[in-house]
Amino acid sequence: xxxxxxxxxxxxxxxxxxxxxxxxxxxxxxxxxxxxxxxxxxxxxxxxxxxxxxxxxxxxxxxxxxxxxxxxxxxxxxxxxxxxxxxxxxxxxxxxxxxxxxxxxxxxxxxxxxxxxxxxxxxxxxxxxxxxxxxxxxxxxxxxxxxxxxxxxxxxxxxxxxxxxxxxxxxxxxxxxxxxxxxxxxxxxxxxxxxxxxxxxxxxxxxxxxxxxxxxxxxxxxxxxxxxxxxxxxxxxxxxxxxxxxxxxxxxxxxxxxxxxxxxxxxxxxxxxxxxxxxxxxxxxxxxxxxxxxxxxxxxxxxxxxxxxxxxxxxxxxxxx
Amino acid sequence: xxxxxxxxxxxxxxxxxxxxxxxxxxxxxxxxxxxxxxxxxxxxxxxxxxxxxxxxxxxxxxxxxxxxxxxxxxxxxxxxxxxxxxxxxxxxxxxxxxxxxxxxxxxxxxxxxxxxxxxxxxxxxxxxxxxxxxxxxxxxxxxxxxxxxxxxxxxxxxxxxxxxxxxxxxxxxxxxxxxxxxxxxxxxxxxxxxxxxxxxxxxxxxxxxxxxxxxxxxxxxxxxxxxxxxxxxxxxxxxxxxxxxxxxxxxxxxxxxxxxxxxxxxxxxxxxxxxxxxxxxxxxxxxxxxxxxxxxxxxxxxxxxxxxxxxxxxxxxxxxxxxxxxxxxxxxxxxxxxxxxxxxxxxxxxxxxxxxxxxxxxxxxxxxxxxxxxxxxxxxxxxxxxxxxxxxxxxxxxxxxxxxxxxxxxxxxxxxxxxxxxxxxxxxxxxxxxxxxxxxxxxxxxxx
Numbered sequence: 001x002x003x004x005x006x007x008x009x010x011x012x013x014x015x016x017x018x019x020x021x022x023x024x025x026x027x028x029x030x031x032x033x034x035x036x037x038x039x040x041x042x043x044x045x046x047x048x049x050x051x052x053x054x055x056x057x058x059x060x061x062x063x064x065x066x067x068x069x070x071x072x073x074x075x076x077x078x079x080x081x082x083x084x085x086x087x088x089x090x091x092x093x094x095x096x097x098x099x100x101x102x103x104x105x106x107x108x109x110x111x112x113x114x115x116x117x118x119x120x121x122x123x124x125x126x127x128x129x130x131x132x133x134x135x136x137x138x139x140x141x142x143x144x145x146x147x148x149x150x151x152x153x154x155x156x157x158x159x160x161x162x163x164x165x166x167x168x169x170x171x172x173x174x175x176x177x178x179x180x181x182x183x184x185x186x187x188x189x190x191x192x193x194x195x196x197x198x199x200x201x202x203x204x205x206x207x208x209x210x211x212x213x214x215x216x217x218x219x220x221x222x223x224x225x226x227x228x229x230x231x232x233x234x235x236x237x238x239x240x241x242x243x244x245x246x247x248x249x250x251x252x253x254x255x256x257x258x259x260x261x262x263x264x265x266x267x268x269x270x271x272x273x274x275x276x277x278x279x280x281x282x283x284x285x286x287x288x289x290x291x292x293x294x295x296x297x298x299x300x301x302x303x304x305x306x307x308x309x310x311x312x313x314x315x316x317x318x319x320x321x
Numbered sequence: 322x323x324x325x326x327x328x329x330x331x332x333x334x335x336x337x338x339x340x341x342x343x344x345x346x347x348x349x350x351x352x353x354x355x356x357x358x359x360x361x362x363x364x365x366x367x368x369x370x371x372x373x374x375x376x377x378x379x380x381x382x383x384x385x386x387x388x389x390x391x392x393x394x395x396x397x398x399x400x401x402x403x404x405x406x407x408x409x410x411x412x413x414x415x416x417x418x419x420x421x422x423x424x425x426x427x428x429x430x431x432x433x434x435x436x437x438x439x440x441x442x443x444x445x446x447x448x449x450x451x452x453x454x455x456x457x458x459x460x461x462x463x464x465x466x467x468x469x470x471x472x473x474x475x476x477x478x479x480x481x482x483x484x485x486x487x488x489x490x491x492x493x494x495x496x497x498x499x500x501x502x503x504x505x506x507x508x509x510x511x512x513x514x515x516x517x518x519x520x521x522x523x524x525x526x527x528x529x530x531x532x533x534x535x536x537x538x539x540x541x542x543x544x545x546x547x548x549x550x551x552x553x554x555x556x557x558x559x560x561x562x563x564x565x566x567x568x569x570x571x572x573x574x575x576x577x578x579x580x581x582x583x584x585x586x587x588x589x590x591x592x593x594x595x596x597x598x599x600x601x602x603x604x605x606x607x608x609x610x611x612x613x614x615x616x617x618x619x620x621x622x623x624x625x626x627x628x629x630x631x632x633x634x635x636x637x638x639x640x641x642x643x644x645x646x647x648x649x650x651x652x653x654x655x656x657x658x659x660x661x662x663x664x665x666x667x668x669x670x671x672x673x674x675x676x677x678x679x680x681x682x683x684x685x686x687x688x689x690x691x692x693x694x695x696x697x698x699x700x701x702x703x704x705x706x707x708x709x710x711x712x713x714x715x716x717x718x719x720x721x722x723x724x725x726x727x728x729x730x731x732x733x734x735x736x737x738x739x740x741x742x743x744x745x746x747x748x749x750x751x752x753x754x755x756x757x758x759x760x761x762x763x764x765x766x767x768x769x
Binding site: 013047050051052053054072073075076078080081082083085086087088089090091095098099100102103104105106144148 | 341343346347349350353354357358359433434435436437438439440441442443444445446447448449605607608609
């Protein structure tokens, strides 16, 4: 049984086809990243999975239950939020959670307090939400999701507005939940963040799924990644690079070299440098396989990525992602 | 494939403390939200305090709100205070309560962006809709009852639980007045719920709390304007505010319940229609991103205003359709009989003997100066009094002129220059100052 099984989902808003025949599955214990540029249809898809938007076509099954488009029982044990979480500003954080919990049949106050503490809001739970920062509301949204003891989490930009420590905590939390069998569908613009937690990816563009697969499949299918390289003899390193047909190398503006190479080919090149007694002093990943893949799939002219100079590739891809 | 297991760390959170009924859970959540809002708390305070403040002001000044039915009696009976407040509440107070309670209960979720939070829990859209509806109805009923209780207590506390002349000129004992006053307030619950339903429809359809709150007030204003201009009885009875006037038929000697029953059924029809439409809109709605919705949010209020204007125009055209409510025959019969009762009452107050069953020979003649003798508005009634009892002076073959303001529901207020019938108060046989029953005559006749 899949935690999420959506088939042929489509949704049109007037002249715009926001989601076009999307199929997506998420298995228990799987963390699937949902990627796409603005307007790709990610949020509309998540809203359809939550029953906030009725699809024009297609079907949704959550935890084995058909979603009839109106939520309710089909959303039992489904937690999460879409876009930034919203709360009643005149109520405290704790009161907001108790209100949402009551809609679920009402976990105990102790469970609410536990959820507040788990997301690091202890001490601020009695403050009115109207005075919360974006990051605090984000944390409260996570607490609201956790209150449901979810078996499926649908999260839209869960680390938006969080500080690095908060982001790390969310990443750890998602992995912990996945380890306990919770399925997670995670939409984010932070590709680096997704790479740390996701087992698989679905990439959307213009309402359609343009790539879907596991992280390993993505790395295998990804075009060259970009690296910054500093060696003991950059001139000699460039000559060696020229002998590797799958690798493009050039001088970086800020010194050192820039490489564009698939991950599995990078090892050969580094070993060749060693054989030539050229020391590798620094090797930084500038654009990851996921980033280059994302850019290739979603750029207006994705095929041109392969033609970019390494440094240009790194700059373009990181800027886009 | 791994089996899906709930996280052990959250097991405690799955223990329900509320009922298993999702509507009940959602209803409690709605009540919790409403009770936390400042406007709702202020409304509760106002419902209790305003009647006491009104009665206190009346107590310290000699003037009376004569334009309201029973207004001239506010110093002589506490029930008049409550009934005057009921008349005002029917025009404005209860639509305001309905608007404040029902007009924002749905739109506030749009304003706060919280639909996506509450509709992704265990309660369905239907559960949430029913819960919000019940919460709005419960608060509307609670505030109406609070206002009723407060007005009765304030009236009795400041003016006393005294008997009072009814709308036929017959003196009604205090106990019966209390029962009728309570019943009158209870009868206003249905139209209050109708206005609450209208507020909810505005709130759901426009997603705008301001339109939701002001919508019922606009409807109340339209109702009053249509009551002023049209003489046909059909449109008047179909207006949502008509049921606020139904209690008038209880305060006459020969009670008439037809308009009350019809307007109550009309209230039910408004409630059902508004709930159905609101439910339909909410069920079909796509909850999009706030930015998408904000682009189109202005359209709904504009459409609502345009639709309301069109509806008013149609109703205004139809307001003369059907039989005429206010006719010369009905008004003459009502005011003649009432004048008889009130004259005898005045004679009793000044200590003259009025034999049981005594009846003046009165020939009423009602007309309108500048219009055909029908419909609401200003009338003039001549009451030619002939005395069968020789000692019952001073009305022997006297003609009394009354300026009469007639409402579309058949109720009227008649006043005459003091030179004819004396001032607003008079001395009774004991030397006490009492209300002159002939100074301001309130009456009602059946328009069906």
